[in-house]
Amino acid sequence: MWKAKLIALLTIFLDTLGFTIMIPAMPGLAGEYHVAYTMITLWSTLYALCGLFSTPMLWGRSDKYWRKPIIIISMIGSMLTYFSIAISHNIWMYLIGMMINGITAGNIGVAQSILSDISKSPQERTKNLWLFGVIFGVSFILGPVIWALALKFGNHGPFRASGILAAINITSALLFFKETHTEREAHTHIKLNIIHIFRDVFVGKERMYYLIYFLINLGIMTYQSIFLLYLNKEFNITGNIGWMILWSFWIIMIANQLIIKKLWLKMETRKLITISLIWFIVCYLAAFIFPLKWVVIGLVGATGIFQGIFRPVMQNFILWENKNVGLINGNMLNLMNMANIFGPMIGGILLDKSISPFLLSATLIALAYTIYIFYWKVKEGHFHA
Numbered sequence: 001m002w003k004a005k006l007i008a009l010l011t012i013f014l015d016t017l018g019f020t021i022m023i024p025a026m027p028g029l030a031g032e033y034h035v036a037y038t039m040i041t042l043w044s045t046l047y048a049l050c051g052l053f054s055t056p057m058l059w060g061r062s063d064k065y066w067r068k069p070i071i072i073i074s075m076i077g078s079m080l081t082y083f084s085i086a087i088s089h090n091i092w093m094y095l096i097g098m099m100i101n102g103i104t105a106g107n108i109g110v111a112q113s114i115l116s117d118i119s120k121s122p123q124e125r126t127k128n129l130w131l132f133g134v135i136f137g138v139s140f141i142l143g144p145v146i147w148a149l150a151l152k153f154g155n156h157g158p159f160r161a162s163g164i165l166a167a168i169n170i171t172s173a174l175l176f177f178k179e180t181h182t183e184r185e186a187h188t189h190i191k192l193n194i195i196h197i198f199r200d201v202f203v204g205k206e207r208m209y210y211l212i213y214f215l216i217n218l219g220i221m222t223y224q225s226i227f228l229l230y231l232n233k234e235f236n237i238t239g240n241i242g243w244m245i246l247w248s249f250w251i252i253m254i255a256n257q258l259i260i261k262k263l264w265l266k267m268e269t270r271k272l273i274t275i276s277l278i279w280f281i282v283c284y285l286a287a288f289i290f291p292l293k294w295v296v297i298g299l300v301g302a303t304g305i306f307q308g309i310f311r312p313v314m315q316n317f318i319l320w321e322n323k324n325v326g327l328i329n330g331n332m333l334n335l336m337n338m339a340n341i342f343g344p345m346i347g348g349i350l351l352d353k354s355i356s357p358f359l360l361s362a363t364l365i366a367l368a369y370t371i372y373i374f375y376w377k378v379k380e381g382h383f384h385a
Contacts (some may be wrong), residue, residue, distance in 0.1 A: 003117055003176055003178060004114055004117075004119060004177065004178060005114075005115065005175070006176075007114075007172060007173060007176055007177040008111040008112075008114040009111075009131065009132070009135050010135060010169070010172055010229075011075070011108070011110075011169055011173065012108055012112075012132055012135050012139070012374075013135045013138065013139050014110050014139075014166070014168060014169040015075070015078060015108055015111075015134075015164045015166070016108065016136055016140065016143070017138035017139040017142055017143050017146070017162075017165055017171060019146075020139055020140050020142075020143025020144065021143045021144075021146050021147045021150065021158040021159075021161055021162050022034040022147075022158060022162065023143065023144070023147075023159050023228065024143075024144050024147045024148075024158075024228060024242060024245070024246065025147060025151075025155060025159075025296040026041075026228055026229060027228055027229060027232045027238070027242065028151075028155045029094070030229070032155050033091040033094070033100050034091060035091050036348075036352055036354050037226065037229050037233070037348050037351045038345070038348035038349055038351075038352050039348075040091075040229070040348075041226055041229070041344035041345070041347065041348040041349075042095060042226055043094065043095055043098040043167070043308055044085040044221075044225050044340050044344040045096075045340070045341050045342075045344050045345050046095055046098050046099050046102060047098045047099070047101055047102040047340065048102065048336075048338070048339075048341040049102065049334040049337075050102025050103045050338030051099075051102040051103075051333070051334070051335055051337045052337045052338060054097075054102065054103050055137035057369070066179050067110055067113060067114055067117070067179060068173065068177055068179050069113065070110050070179075071110040071114075072170060072173050072174065074104050074110065075166055075169050075170045075171060075173060075194060076104065077100055077101055077103065077169050078101055078104070078162075078165075078166040078169075078247060079163050079170065079378060080097075080101075081097045081098060081100045081101035082097075082160070082162035082163035082166055083150075083159070083160070083163040084100065084160045084275070085097040085098075085156070085159040086156045086157070086159040086160045086163060087156070098278055100349070101254065109334075110316075111132075112132060115128040115131075116128070117133060130312055132312065137348075138254065138314065139249035140246075140268050141247060141250040141251055144215075144244070144246050144247045144250075145247065146158070146161055163374075167219040169364040171193075175340070177299060181228050189278055189292060200358035204304050208371065208375045209330070210335055211368075211371060212314075212368045212371055212372050212375075213314055213332060213335050214385065215365065215367055215368035215371070216277070216280075216310065216364075216365055216368045217335065217336050217339035217343075218339040218342060218343055218363070218364050219230065219280070219338075219361040219363075219365040220280075220307070220343075220344075220365075221283070221339045221340055221343025221344065221347070221360065221362050222343045222346050222347045222360055223284070223290060223347060223357040223358055223361045224301075224343075225340070225343050225344040225348075226344065226347035226348055226351050226357065227300065227346050228242045228246070229348075229351055230351055230357070231245070231297075233351060233354075234291070234293075235293045237293075238246075245297055245301075248302050249300065249301045250304070252301055252302075252305060255306040255309060258263070269313055271312065272309060272310070272313050273310055273313055273372065274311075274369075274372075275306070276306040276309050277310070277365055277368065277369040277372070278308065278369070279302075279303065279305070279306045280303055280361075280362070280365045281362050281366050281369065282305045282364050283299045283300070283302050284299075284303075284358045284359075284361045284362035284365070285358070285359070285362045286299050286383020287299045287300065287358040288356050288358040288359040288362065291356055296358075301327060306373065315332060346360065352382050
């Protein structure tokens with residue numbers, strides 16, 4: 001199964017790398033297309049909105065049929081997106097390209113399902129999900145570096161590089177990936193109605209954790225999706241300096257991931273979640289109260305210590321003893337998609353009105369923490385910790 005794990009991790013690495021190459025390009029594209037910040041952040045909203053409808057169907061089919069064809073379809077969508085943006089000359093071609101990517105979204109999620117397929121125990125699954133976090137962090141570190149190199153070929157150079165990476169990903173999956181989903185639910189009927197797609201999110205036993213997960217991601221995305229634009233507007237930090245700041249943040253995240261096995265995995269799950277949420281709240285409130293350049297940069301960098309923790313912890317928590325791995329992963333990705341729909345829109349509006357996004361981020365996560373504590377007071381022992 002080591003080949004399957006390698007392909008899954010390579011998929012996560014290349015897909016995330018292609019995506020992170022795009023992030024530092026946002027200030028340059030805003031200037032090239034001559035649009036407001038709200039408009040340039042619209043790509044994230046459209047990507048997430050399309051993915052909101054497509055990913056449950058794609059992932060449900062990965063549970064019913066096979067992982068391999070679904071992940072290859074998603075990879076092809078990414079490749080087409082990056083190459084279409086590479087030849088775009090206006091904001092509309094750029095946005096249409098991101099919609100294509102959203103419609104075929106699912107690479108990372110299916111890769112996570114593959115890691116779950118090959119895990120022989122919940123403990124091994126947790127370790128595999130932590131490894132996913134490490135690879136994810138490495139991609140975020142290398143993304144801005146490749147962006148800086150590709151920028152020598154113009155503002156669209158990074159997108160050509162992303163398209164090439166996606167093509168490499170497709171080739172590796174076609175040649176080396178062996179199907180891991182052997183216990184298929186072949187007779188499962190896949191619902192296409194959006195109400196059925198989100199049934200488990202609203203009425204399933206995991207619904208309170210889904211709500212908490214959504215609020216946390218919304219709080220993070222409200223500032224994170226516009227952070228480079230925020231630095232550019234408030235402190236006149238250019239893209240070249242901005243990517244170096246992002247690079248240092250992701251160094252913090254990957255360094256933290258490397259010590260997780262020895263430190264964080266020894267802690268109780270609930271305690272890890274609590275520490276993470278309190279840390280976010282304190283850092284975001286401080287960034288709002290003290291809006292000084294290096295204070296804000298330092299505080300946002302400090303949140304990276306725990307950003308790689310709460311997602312895999314809560315993901316494994318919700319997946320506990322649940323056979324519908326693809327569906328649960330799809331639900332969680334769609335909650336992130338919902339956060340990606342509203343977060344950039346809210347962040348862009350706040351930025352255009354010169355309002356700091358950090359107070360709202362802190363408030364949303366404080367609300368998530370309050371629900372989390374209340375839920376455990378009422379339902380103590382409902383989930384395994």
